Amino acid sequence: MTVTSILAAKGRNVESIEPTATLTNAVKRLTEKKIGALIVRGSGGRLAGIISERDIVRALAARGASALDEPVGQSMTREVVTCGVNDEIASLMERMTRGKFRHMPVITKDELAGVISIGDVVKDRLQAMEQETEAMRDYIRSA
Numbered sequence: 001m002t003v004t005s006i007l008a009a010k011g012r013n014v015e016s017i018e019p020t021a022t023l024t025n026a027v028k029r030l031t032e033k034k035i036g037a038l039i040v041r042g043s044g045g046r047l048a049g050i051i052s053e054r055d056i057v058r059a060l061a062a063r064g065a066s067a068l069d070e071p072v073g074q075s076m077t078r079e080v081v082t083c084g085v086n087d088e089i090a091s092l093m094e095r096m097t098r099g100k101f102r103h104m105p106v107i108t109k110d111e112l113a114g115v116i117s118i119g120d121v122v123k124d125r126l127q128a129m130e131q132e133t134e135a136m137r138d139y140i141r142s143a
Contacts, residue, residue, distance in 0.1 A: 001089045003106055003116060006124050012114040014105075016041045019048055019073030023059060026051050026072050037103040039115060040076045047105055047112055049076035082107045083116070089128075093121050 016039040017026055026038055030053065042048030051072050059067040059075040067075065082105045083092055096104060096118050106114040 001124060001128055002085065003083055003087050004085045006116050006120045007085065007106065007114045010120060014039055014112055014115055017051065017072055019071060021072050022069055023056055023072060023075060024068045027056060036117065039105060039112065040072055047080060049078045050080050050103060051076040052103060080105060084108060085113060089121055089124055093125065096121065
């Protein structure tokens with residue numbers, strides 16, 4: 001299974017924010033959309049970074065409540081690990097676990113094609129395991 005299967009199920013909608021928006025704005029968007037990260041778009045709509053709940057917690061721990069008035073660009077993760085639509089799900093699970101991050105932008109032809117989360121990856125893997133289990137049961141029944 002590849003990233004394409006996840007995007008086909010969840011869609012390609014990408015929630016984003018400008019690097020000049022405040023962390024308060026980011027918190028509101030994350031809450032409204034019930035998501036854990038926003039893509040930060042730079043000039044020309046390009047991927048400039050990602051701001052996650054963890055980034056916000058780190059900013060609050062380091063600078064206190066005043067961090068909420070700071071621009072997203074100050075606290076975002078700049079070195080974002082991305083994947084492509086043809087990347088294998090098992091590979092992504094390993095990369096996300098090893099890197100200890102939960103959201104990965106999907107890039108195709110130098111354009112943002114979507115965002116997947118570790119939850120999306122786990123859900124896809126569980127569905128695949130259920131299908132494999134059912135196929136094995138069918139095989140055993142017919143033997």
